[in-house]
Amino acid sequence: MSETLEQIGQQAKDAATELARLPAEAKSEILTRCADSLLANQEAVLTANRADLTEASGLKASFIDRLTLTPGRIASMAESLRQVAALPDPVGEVLSMKTLPNGLIVGQQRVPMGVIGIIYEARPNVTADAFGLCFKAGSAVILRGGKEAIRSNEAIVSIFRNVLGAGGVNPHVLQLIMDTSRETARQLMRLNRFVDLLIPRGGAGLIQSVVENSSIPVIETGVGNCHIFVDESAQAEMALPIIINAKTQRPGVCNAAEKLLVHQKIADSFLPAVCSALREKNVELRGDAAAVRMIPGCIPATDEDWDTEYLDLILAIKIVRDADEALAHIQKHSSGHSEAIITENYTNAQRFLHEVDAAAVYVNASTRFTDGYEFGFGAEIGISTQKLHARGPMGLKELTSMKYIIYGSGQIRP
Numbered sequence: 001m002s003e004t005l006e007q008i009g010q011q012a013k014d015a016a017t018e019l020a021r022l023p024a025e026a027k028s029e030i031l032t033r034c035a036d037s038l039l040a041n042q043e044a045v046l047t048a049n050r051a052d053l054t055e056a057s058g059l060k061a062s063f064i065d066r067l068t069l070t071p072g073r074i075a076s077m078a079e080s081l082r083q084v085a086a087l088p089d090p091v092g093e094v095l096s097m098k099t100l101p102n103g104l105i106v107g108q109q110r111v112p113m114g115v116i117g118i119i120y121e122a123r124p125n126v127t128a129d130a131f132g133l134c135f136k137a138g139s140a141v142i143l144r145g146g147k148e149a150i151r152s153n154e155a156i157v158s159i160f161r162n163v164l165g166a167g168g169v170n171p172h173v174l175q176l177i178m179d180t181s182r183e184t185a186r187q188l189m190r191l192n193r194f195v196d197l198l199i200p201r202g203g204a205g206l207i208q209s210v211v212e213n214s215s216i217p218v219i220e221t222g223v224g225n226c227h228i229f230v231d232e233s234a235q236a237e238m239a240l241p242i243i244i245n246a247k248t249q250r251p252g253v254c255n256a257a258e259k260l261l262v263h264q265k266i267a268d269s270f271l272p273a274v275c276s277a278l279r280e281k282n283v284e285l286r287g288d289a290a291a292v293r294m295i296p297g298c299i300p301a302t303d304e305d306w307d308t309e310y311l312d313l314i315l316a317i318k319i320v321r322d323a324d325e326a327l328a329h330i331q332k333h334s335s336g337h338s339e340a341i342i343t344e345n346y347t348n349a350q351r352f353l354h355e356v357d358a359a360a361v362y363v364n365a366s367t368r369f370t371d372g373y374e375f376g377f378g379a380e381i382g383i384s385t386q387k388l389h390a391r392g393p394m395g396l397k398e399l400t401s402m403k404y405i406i407y408g409s410g411q412i413r414p
Contacts, residue, residue: 091110091138116195118198120146140172144184221394227340228242229339247315261329286315334356
């Protein structure tokens with residue numbers, strides 16, 4: 001397998017060199033054709049996905065939801081490709097230009113990363129998003145998806161590679177590793193001769209494994225232990241739909257709310273309504289001692305609960321004395337993904353925005369909006385919880401690097 005991966009890496013590197021020369025208009029045209037072809041061949045993708053789902057039967061509902069493709073989700077994948085195609089091409093953009101006292105003109109210019117590796121779990125939509133963004137940003141991509149989605153991923157990649165070949169583009173700009181063993185993933189993490197950047201998308205275990213074992217620079221993405229703090233000035237008619245949406249619209253994704261902090265001054269009046277609405281959506285409620293006393297049937301939360309990304313219909317609730325306690329709790333337990341406050345108090349809102357250390361910080365809105373599509377990026381390669389290079393939803397610009405360009409007129413260094 002190491003020889004095969006070496007070959008894949010070399011093919012990707014060679015293809016990336018060719019792709020870097022492809023004009024912006026040609027890249028956009030290819031992506032538009034990929035969107036059209038995906039829709040035209042959606043039955044083949046759905047058939048492959050049904051086979052994956054059959055193999056995955058018995059796994060928890062949130063996992064199945066992430067794995068499942070429908071005509072609507074395929075249409076969304078195609079629309080994301082079209083939106084990426086329509087975005088300005090970042091490659092070649094000059095970021096700055098200045099003239100030094102010696103007459104040298106020094107500038108910075110965006111350039112492709114080169115080869116990007118993506119290791120991800122059972123999310124077939126990632127296959128389309130990763131290809132579209134990497135291609136538009138001028139980089140070849142090597143995909144290593146989870147075994148549960150291998151048929152779906154293969155069907156999607158086959159459609160795109162056919163379009164690439166028909167359009168005169170080296171199809172090796174997109175490659176899917178068919179061996180889904182852990183050993184293959186580990187070997188990919190060491191393929192630093194060919195791969196310039198590695199991005200894991202999945203649960204905490206996957207991300208930790210990549211960070212600890214990779215010899216390639218890694219951007220951490222996705223783990224979302226997201227909080228909503230309902231302060232004493234919050235209006236219940238606003239807070240209730242935000243919480244229900246953030247927890248239940250798609251509980252198996254990283255921007256779903258996992259923790260609810262409620263100011264003690266409104267807990268008596270607010271909790272009955274919100275807990276009733278959550279239970280109507282089959283949400284299991286866990287809580288601190290105060291919440292357990294106030295909420296019938298609430299399960300006592302353990303220390304582990306406060307750091308857990310459930311990705312399921314489970315919500316942990318904590319009653320806090322004030323904003324200080326809420327902020328301290330978030331600082332201790334947040335994964336740095338998305339945090340929200342529901343408030344009518346301007347000072348509290350501004351303090352929350354200023355003091356919370358996360359990639360996305362919300363006032364009076366659902367955490368579910370932390371998404372490249374929703375932010376206008378067309379799609380995203382992932383949501384970075386790091387602070388270096390990229391943070392938050394990663395679109396086209398975050399998938400480029402830069403180089404210095406220098407114009408001279410015969411200068412030599414004294």
